[in-house]
Amino acid sequence: xxxxxxxxxxxxxxxxxxxxxxxxxxxxxxxxxxxxxxxxxxxxxxxxxxxxxxxxxxxxxxxxxxxxxxxxxxxxxxxxxxxxxxxxxxxxxxxxxxxxxxxxxx
Amino acid sequence: xxxxxxxxxxxxxxxxxxxxxxxxxxxxxxxxxxxxxxxxxxxxxxxxxxxxxxxxxxxxxxxxxxxxxxxxxxxxxxxxxxxxxxxxxxxxxxxxxxxxxxxxxxxxxxxxxxxx
Numbered sequence: 001x002x003x004x005x006x007x008x009x010x011x012x013x014x015x016x017x018x019x020x021x022x023x024x025x026x027x028x029x030x031x032x033x034x035x036x037x038x039x040x041x042x043x044x045x046x047x048x049x050x051x052x053x054x055x056x057x058x059x060x061x062x063x064x065x066x067x068x069x070x071x072x073x074x075x076x077x078x079x080x081x082x083x084x085x086x087x088x089x090x091x092x093x094x095x096x097x098x099x100x101x102x103x104x105x106x
Numbered sequence: 107x108x109x110x111x112x113x114x115x116x117x118x119x120x121x122x123x124x125x126x127x128x129x130x131x132x133x134x135x136x137x138x139x140x141x142x143x144x145x146x147x148x149x150x151x152x153x154x155x156x157x158x159x160x161x162x163x164x165x166x167x168x169x170x171x172x173x174x175x176x177x178x179x180x181x182x183x184x185x186x187x188x189x190x191x192x193x194x195x196x197x198x199x200x201x202x203x204x205x206x207x208x209x210x211x212x213x214x215x216x217x218x219x220x221x222x
Binding site for chain 2: 036042
């Protein structure tokens with residue numbers, strides 16, 4: 001089984017800050033990695049697919065990069081509406097999610 | 107815009123079978139994979155399995171012995187059955203459209219509580 005390790009598990013940042021979340025796979029998954037945003041009481045929303053492709057309609061302040069085992073998700077300038085939990089998800093071997101990163105406003 | 111809506115009992119007794127249906131509107135189940143994902147209260151996301159519109163399935167190995175999925179193209183629905191439930195199966199259950207890599211449309215989720 002592929003394990004996905006996200007860090008940090010929680011993060012506090014100020015509006016306008018650059019925020020970075022990492023996701024590490026236990027084995028090479030090429031670029032088979034997606035990122036989701038989940039707000040409280042809501043379903044997750046796809047933001048980034050195939051490691052670096054922005055889903056249609058998602059603001060350009062969100063971006064993703066990486067390949068192999070190490071991946072990065074970035075918010076270039078944090079906005080109040082970005083408060084949520086973020087999950088990575090691999091699809092190299094069925095589907096596995098990271099444990100999530102809870103993002104809060106400082 | 108594709109919309110998904112989960113339906114089914116919100117309370118299931120321990121050792122019984124959880125049954126949920128996902129109704130798709132604004133699009134067809136035909137031609138796509140459809141997935142179930144769950145999230146225990148306060149915890150992360152767990153993929154349960156997917157079904158192709160033709161009926162082909164693939165389940166999470168950790169749940170495989172208890173999961174059955176089906177699809178009804180005439181009703182534009184697909185369903186989940188999880189047998190022998192315990193308190194550990196208490197979760198919000200989501201259905202989603204599966205693009206064989208990512209999940210682009212999700213239902214709002216339905217909380218299923220397993221009671222003793």
